[in-house]
Amino acid sequence: MDFKDYYQIMGVARDANAEDIKRAYRKLARKFHPDVSKEANAEDKFKEVQEAYEVLKDPQKRAAYDQLGTRYHAGQDFRPPPDWGRDFEFSTHFSGAEDTGFSDFFSSLFGARSPFGRAGGPGMGPSPQGQDHSARIQVSLEDAYRGGVQTIELQSPEMTPNGTVMVKPRTLRVTLPAGVVEGQQIRLAGQGSPAMTGGKPGDLYLEISFRPHPLFKVEGRDVTLTLPVAPWEAALGATVNVPTLGGPVEMRVPAGAKSSQRLRLKGRGMPGSTPGDQYVVLKIVLPPGDSPQARALYEQMKRDLNFDPRADLGKSE
Amino acid sequence: MNLRDVIHGEVIDHELRLGIGEVAARAHVQDTFIIELVDYGVLEPFGGNRTEWQFSGTDLHRLRRIVRLMRELDVNVGGAAVILDLLEERQRMRNHLDLLEALLNK
Numbered sequence: 118m119d120f121k122d123y124y125q126i127m128g129v130a131r132d133a134n135a136e137d138i139k140r141a142y143r144k145l146a147r148k149f150h151p152d153v154s155k156e157a158n159a160e161d162k163f164k165e166v167q168e169a170y171e172v173l174k175d176p177q178k179r180a181a182y183d184q185l186g187t188r189y190h191a192g193q194d195f196r197p198p199p200d201w202g203r204d205f206e207f208s209t210h211f212s213g214a215e216d217t218g219f220s221d222f223f224s225s226l227f228g229a230r231s232p233f234g235r236a237g238g239p240g241m242g243p244s245p246q247g248q249d250h251s252a253r254i255q256v257s258l259e260d261a262y263r264g265g266v267q268t269i270e271l272q273s274p275e276m277t278p279n280g281t282v283m284v285k286p287r288t289l290r291v292t293l294p295a296g297v298v299e300g301q302q303i304r305l306a307g308q309g310s311p312a313m314t315g316g317k318p319g320d321l322y323l324e325i326s327f328r329p330h331p332l333f334k335v336e337g338r339d340v341t342l343t344l345p346v347a348p349w350e351a352a353l354g355a356t357v358n359v360p361t362l363g364g365p366v367e368m369r370v371p372a373g374a375k376s377s378q379r380l381r382l383k384g385r386g387m388p389g390s391t392p393g394d395q396y397v398v399l400k401i402v403l404p405p406g407d408s409p410q411a412r413a414l415y416e417q418m419k420r421d422l423n424f425d426p427r428a429d430l431g432k433s434e
Numbered sequence: 435m436n437l438r439d440v441i442h443g444e445v446i447d448h449e450l451r452l453g454i455g456e457v458a459a460r461a462h463v464q465d466t467f468i469i470e471l472v473d474y475g476v477l478e479p480f481g482g483n484r485t486e487w488q489f490s491g492t493d494l495h496r497l498r499r500i501v502r503l504m505r506e507l508d509v510n511v512g513g514a515a516v517i518l519d520l521l522e523e524r525q526r527m528r529n530h531l532d533l534l535e536a537l538l539n540k
Binding site: 151167266 | 439440441442443444446447449460491498499503506507508517521525530533536
């Protein structure tokens with residue numbers, strides 16, 4: 118296991134006082150809190166900071182940690198010394214259940230089975246219920262639309278028999294109901310941390326997000342698609358094939374349609390008790406004028422149409 | 435776990451309904467804290483008096499985030515409620531911005 122330099126993690130000097138440490142923690146907590154932060158590794162950074170603070174804010178734990186002294190540096194291989202924790206009065210106690218997300222390094226020094234973890238009176242011990250976990254999972258729009266069984270891979274912290282924590286890959290097969298949308302959660306009862314002393318295991322909350330899709334954008338239950346149309350389709354009206362998540366449908370483009378005009382296919386969005394709609398945004402695409410025939414047609418339009426696309430810009434010229 | 439076992443979860447969305455005891459248990463808090471959050475307008479249960487309150491999955495999601503914010507950022511209920519509102523507003527704006535950018539770039 119690697120040695121962790123809690124002072125380095127918190128960005129404080131080894132002789133920082135309690136106030137400095139608290140200030141550093143609050144600042145880092147705001148920066149990396151997974152609910153607030155958009156940094157890619159916010160969750161891991163936040164846990165690391167919480168772990169460092171758990172030790173440095175507590176005078177006894179900090180003193181014990183300091184006793185390891187400067188013999189180690191961050192990342193160095195580490196085993197707790199055999200006399201670890203001797204000569205300390207354990208009047209304070211760490212709240213047990215929370216340490217399951219912390220590192221092996223922390224668990225071996227301060228975890229439930231360490232001299233620190235064993236201290237504390239009745240009622241101070243780890244909570245009987247296992248901790249809840251959250252995980253974000255990405256699903257494709259097609260899978261979310263159809264629903265069905267998804268295989269997901271998670272990195273889960275697990276308590277080993279000797280009280281340390283190991284991160285293990287875990288594969289779950291989970292049923293997704295048709296029409297799950299972004300931000301929704303799925304609660305898997307009993308799939309969180311196991312309980313410490315015969316209580317109920319925690320729950321696992323899966324938060325849904327969508328993998329980016331080349332055609333469709335989703336907001337809530339509504340789906341948006343940009344649909345290219347030819348100028349004559351827009352001008353004369355046409356019936357065109359439009360892809361939707363449920364398969365292609367025929368849609369009528371009204372005569373005189375404009376670029377960026379939004380048409381609605383009712384109920385063709387994500388399914389649900391109130392299904393979403395699909396919005397089709399028209400994009401008029403010009404045929405290239407790169408053949409004699411195309412050039413002749415453009416020349417004819419120029420001559421015969423008396424069309425000024427800038428008519429609305431005012432007559433300043 | 436056998437890989438052939440399929441787990442059926444419970445969808446936490448606006449259609450889910452939970453009583454005050456259930457929603458409190460899911461977030462590991464006391465009923466009194468739920469009542470406080472209703473007073474702050476953070477949770478908006480259906481039903482008239484407390485015994486009839488029904489909370490949605492959206493309420494549970496908000497509740498779990500509030501608990502995390504309070505515990506981990508050391509803010510009080512009022513502060514956490516404001517943070518939550520702003521985070522939700524930010525999320526809506528991000529989604530909308532994503533959509534507009536996608537339309538512009540097509």
